[in-house]
Amino acid sequence: MLNIRRETIISYAFIERNFNLLKRYLNWEILFFSYSIVNALTIGLIMVGRGSSQDVLYLVIGALIWGFLSIMMREVSDAITWERWEGTIEYTFMAPIYRITHLVGSCFFAILYGLLRTGLVLAIMPLFFGEHIDLGSANWFTMGVTVCVSSLSFIGIGLMAAIFPLLSPEKGQAATGILQSVLLLISGIYYDITVLPDWLQPLSHISPATYTLRSIRAAMLENASIESQAGNLLLLLVIGIVLIPFGFWIFHLAENYAKRVGRLKRSG
Amino acid sequence: METPIYGLTVRDVTKHFKRSKKPEHKLRFFEKIKRILKPEKEIIRAVDGISLDVNIGEIYGILGANGSGKSTLIRLISTLLLPDSGTIHVFGDDVVSNSMKVRRVMNRVSVEASFFKRLSSAENLIYAARLYGISSSEAHKKAESILERLGFEAKRMDEEMEALSRGMQQKVAIARALLTTPMLLLLDEPTTGLDPKSKRDVQAFIEEIRNDRNAVIVLTTHDMVEAERLCDRVAIIDNGKFIADGTVKELLAMAPPKEKTTTTLEDVFIYLTGKELEEGDA
Numbered sequence: 157m158l159n160i161r162r163e164t165i166i167s168y169a170f171i172e173r174n175f176n177l178l179k180r181y182l183n184w185e186i187l188f189f190s191y192s193i194v195n196a197l198t199i200g201l202i203m204v205g206r207g208s209s210q211d212v213l214y215l216v217i218g219a220l221i222w223g224f225l226s227i228m229m230r231e232v233s234d235a236i237t238w239e240r241w242e243g244t245i246e247y248t249f250m251a252p253i254y255r256i257t258h259l260v261g262s263c264f265f266a267i268l269y270g271l272l273r274t275g276l277v278l279a280i281m282p283l284f285f286g287e288h289i290d291l292g293s294a295n296w297f298t299m300g301v302t303v304c305v306s307s308l309s310f311i312g313i314g315l316m317a318a319i320f321p322l323l324s325p326e327k328g329q330a331a332t333g334i335l336q337s338v339l340l341l342i343s344g345i346y347y348d349i350t351v352l353p354d355w356l357q358p359l360s361h362i363s364p365a366t367y368t369l370r371s372i373r374a375a376m377l378e379n380a381s382i383e384s385q386a387g388n389l390l391l392l393l394v395i396g397i398v399l400i401p402f403g404f405w406i407f408h409l410a411e412n413y414a415k416r417v418g419r420l421k422r423s424g
Numbered sequence: 425m426e427t428p429i430y431g432l433t434v435r436d437v438t439k440h441f442k443r444s445k446k447p448e449h450k451l452r453f454f455e456k457i458k459r460i461l462k463p464e465k466e467i468i469r470a471v472d473g474i475s476l477d478v479n480i481g482e483i484y485g486i487l488g489a490n491g492s493g494k495s496t497l498i499r500l501i502s503t504l505l506l507p508d509s510g511t512i513h514v515f516g517d518d519v520v521s522n523s524m525k526v527r528r529v530m531n532r533v534s535v536e537a538s539f540f541k542r543l544s545s546a547e548n549l550i551y552a553a554r555l556y557g558i559s560s561s562e563a564h565k566k567a568e569s570i571l572e573r574l575g576f577e578a579k580r581m582d583e584e585m586e587a588l589s590r591g592m593q594q595k596v597a598i599a600r601a602l603l604t605t606p607m608l609l610l611l612d613e614p615t616t617g618l619d620p621k622s623k624r625d626v627q628a629f630i631e632e633i634r635n636d637r638n639a640v641i642v643l644t645t646h647d648m649v650e651a652e653r654l655c656d657r658v659a660i661i662d663n664g665k666f667i668a669d670g671t672v673k674e675l676l677a678m679a680p681p682k683e684k685t686t687t688t689l690e691d692v693f694i695y696l697t698g699k700e701l702e703e704g705d706a
Contacts, residue, residue: 162557169554173540173547180542180584243538247600250502251555252527415506418441421499422536 163257170261171268174235178269192223192277197284199346204288210377213289216281217376218345218369224274224303225310225365226336231266232259232314233321233332240325243422255411256404259318263311271303291376298375298382302368305392309364312399313339319410323419339365364395430513431640432478432501432608437510439471439496439664470496472664473510478657480607483634483641485655487648487689489699493664494644495535498612501642502532514608528556531606535613537593539585545571545596546581549603556604563603570599573632575625591622598626602633609633611643615650623650630654648689658689662697 178185196219203211239245248258282289317335321328342349342356343365349357360366371388374380382389414420445464447455471493478484488494499505501512503523512519514526539548546564553563568578574595585593594614601609611630615623627650633639634654645651651658652672659669668678672689679687679695694700 165557165559166555169551172554173543173551176543176547176551177540238540242540243534243536244540246499246502246504246534247532247538247552248555249504250527250530250532251552252524253555254524412506415504418496418499418505420504421495422538 163254166253166257167261167264170235170258171265174231174262174265174269177238189273189276192273193280193284195223196220196277196281200281200285200289204285209288209290212285213291213377214373215346216285216289217373220274220278220281221369221372222340222345222365223277224270225306225339225368227270227273228263228266228307228310229314229317229336229339230332231269232262232311233317233329235262235265236318237321237325237329240321240328240420240422245322246420249411249420255408259315259404259407263314266311266314267307293377293379295375295379295381298380298385299372301382302371302375302385302389302392305389305396306364306368308396309368309392309399312396312403313364315400315403316406319407322407322410322414325422339363342366344369362395364392364399367392367395430477431480431482431515432476432484432642433511433513434474434476434497434501435511437471437474437497437500437512438469438508439493439500439505440508441468441470442466443468469664471500471507474661474664474666475510476659476666476669478640478642480640481634481638482656483630483643483654485651485658486642486644486661487646487651487658487693488644488661489697492661494661495612496664497661498532498534498610498642498644501608502530502610503527529607530610531601531604531608532610532612533594533597533601533614535616537590537597539593539596541586542584544582544584545588545599548585548596549581549600552600553603558603566603567599570602571595574598574629575621591618594618594626595622598629605637606639608640609642611641613644613646616646623647627654648693651689660693660696662699667696668692 196216199219200212200216203215236245239248282291313335317332320331324331342352342359343363344352344360345365349360349366352360367388371380371385371392374385442465445466447459451459474493474497476484486494486497496505500507501514501519503519503526506520514530517525519526539545540551543551546567549567550560550563553567554560558566568581571581572578576592576595576599580588580592585596588596598614614630615626618626630641630643631654634641643651643654655672657669657671658675659666660675661667668675675689675692676687679692681687682691
């Protein structure tokens, strides 16, 4: 039976390890952080002078939330890529830990890291945009709840994306990027999904990013209450509840495949 | 009569891999395209019907040339590969159906000391220990003691792994395996590529473990002197099969006696396999 206390301590090992790695690559982190700022600025500036402050904020929210969701998806996959490169994945898979403990640890790190990085970018944005964005009517509570609920779905997608580097550390990360690009296309990150061709729109309705963006934009632009977003949040919750076990199942299949064909080793 | 429970029991285990077949002649353009679309595969018999029993308190050596199947066998025992057929039991538990229980009592040192190279040895060891439910303070204390016995200065534990020599990294790898007090220790060429001093340190420590604890140790090596010094029994593996096994004395008796010098394990190996063993074979 799962000993929750023991599993929590073990999960913490992955969070601590990733933060230790983050400290060692702090210079690179600063570079990536700068990129996040530049990216959000570039996208937001498209509307400065062309649209209202609401329009600018519409795009900035898209850039920020997409940044956060990308980190969530990528970090889980990156953790596996890193372990495959270093060869430590064999030691992780040889340890007496449940895969759920291993992956939950990586997911928690992804959430914490994503929140930290996105929060910092968000704090800096008003310095650049000044009067062009107005956060006065933002409903932060609705936004926070939406981020938490949507995290579940993106953890599920992250688990699925993690199978690519598990099977190929060289090409797997690029495959994760393809998955991200598809979500970027269909989820209305920078435009309304109604501008998509008719045949693509059904895909938008199964993407959790569509509902995440819809609720966060409503919260930040229209001061939408949590009650008004209940439908979206419920959908996000359902997608999360479906995607997380599905992600674990896919990962389990990939792990068994890797053990059958000998894909875990780097040498020897 | 009851069947005795060995520390490690391997019965008729096989593991085959499919690999791309090398072309027998230089391919023309269209043949190359055809190969890309429909690659030809061949079956590699990495482990082919191996059986062995290792008792508690015993060191079992496996000698083999490059690609003979040593590391595949170690990976099968350590639950990193699934066997195609046959069974492996560790203290009576099946490595496939009861893998979690097996993992609790087992650890492995591989020829490559795989670590997060930018983290310090202390950070790597604490992380590894936490996966076994060991607290960071206990892990630090234990790691310090093991590393000192291996001739590794404790003050260097905070240096990044990439700043350490290969020998020192391998000592940290041994500490990682021993932190968890395993009952089954799989040592896959732990001394390959080490300088003579580090090699002696590691070998002395393996002897110490054997004398101190009732663990089961499986050791793969290229070093005949090491095998003679450390192993209670030795198996010779070639093309995925055990072609001989027994005590060192029993193996030495298998080769024809020499006139001027005494027979060595190397003579036996060459006699039985027709191959030379070289440092760096895996």
